[in-house]
Amino acid sequence: MFSGIVEECATLVALVKEQENVHFTFKCSFVNELKIDQSVSHNGVCLTVVSMTEDSYTVTAMKETLERSNLGLLKVGDVVNVERSMMMNGRLDGHIVQGHVDQTATCMNVEDAEGSYYFTFRYAFDKEMAKRGYITVDKGSVTVNGVSLTVCNPTDDTFQVAIIPYTFEHTNFHDIKAGSVVNLEFDIIGKYISRMIQFN
Numbered sequence: 001m002f003s004g005i006v007e008e009c010a011t012l013v014a015l016v017k018e019q020e021n022v023h024f025t026f027k028c029s030f031v032n033e034l035k036i037d038q039s040v041s042h043n044g045v046c047l048t049v050v051s052m053t054e055d056s057y058t059v060t061a062m063k064e065t066l067e068r069s070n071l072g073l074l075k076v077g078d079v080v081n082v083e084r085s086m087m088m089n090g091r092l093d094g095h096i097v098q099g100h101v102d103q104t105a106t107c108m109n110v111e112d113a114e115g116s117y118y119f120t121f122r123y124a125f126d127k128e129m130a131k132r133g134y135i136t137v138d139k140g141s142v143t144v145n146g147v148s149l150t151v152c153n154p155t156d157d158t159f160q161v162a163i164i165p166y167t168f169e170h171t172n173f174h175d176i177k178a179g180s181v182v183n184l185e186f187d188i189i190g191k192y193i194s195r196m197i198q199f200n
Helices: 063-068 127-131 165-170 188-198
Strands: 008-018 021-027 039-042 045-052 057-061 079-084 103-113 116-123 141-144 147-152 158-163 181-186
Antiparallel strands (some): 008 079, 039 045, 045 057
16 A cells, blocks of 8 residues: 655666566665565556665566556666555555556646646546546546646546646656656545445
């Protein structure tokens, strides 16, 4: 379980393909605090630490994860947003994030809002999935590359988010431009409500 409050960006230093899986090795400042079997969110994807060195750690993504997220597009040198799992004795500053990416979206536009930025994203809309809560709603929560954000101006297949300078500088939003592919996780509460309504 995560909160969508990104701790920092980790740099991909190696990737190894093994059959349908890919092993990703990252460097970040909290490597020495990690342990084997720990969950870490990478661009919003929950992955398990499988091995470590003094200054790096490795996680493994399987085929479905690679197909459903933007991790399969990563190259050595790329940075991802990372967050360790939420401690239950702390404040929930973002929203409830599972680390289970639903699909990807493409950045359509980045607008400078005199210090902050508006990012517009488009995702594949499916009416049946929308009935199950795979949608965005105005002022609702959405996770983009692991960042907990508030939705603005949603349509059937697009939405905007406003990014303050701190978030822009401390996450990989500074690398996102028109055409960039990002990971989406829709709000789990909306999914549960949509599912319960189907049984009434």
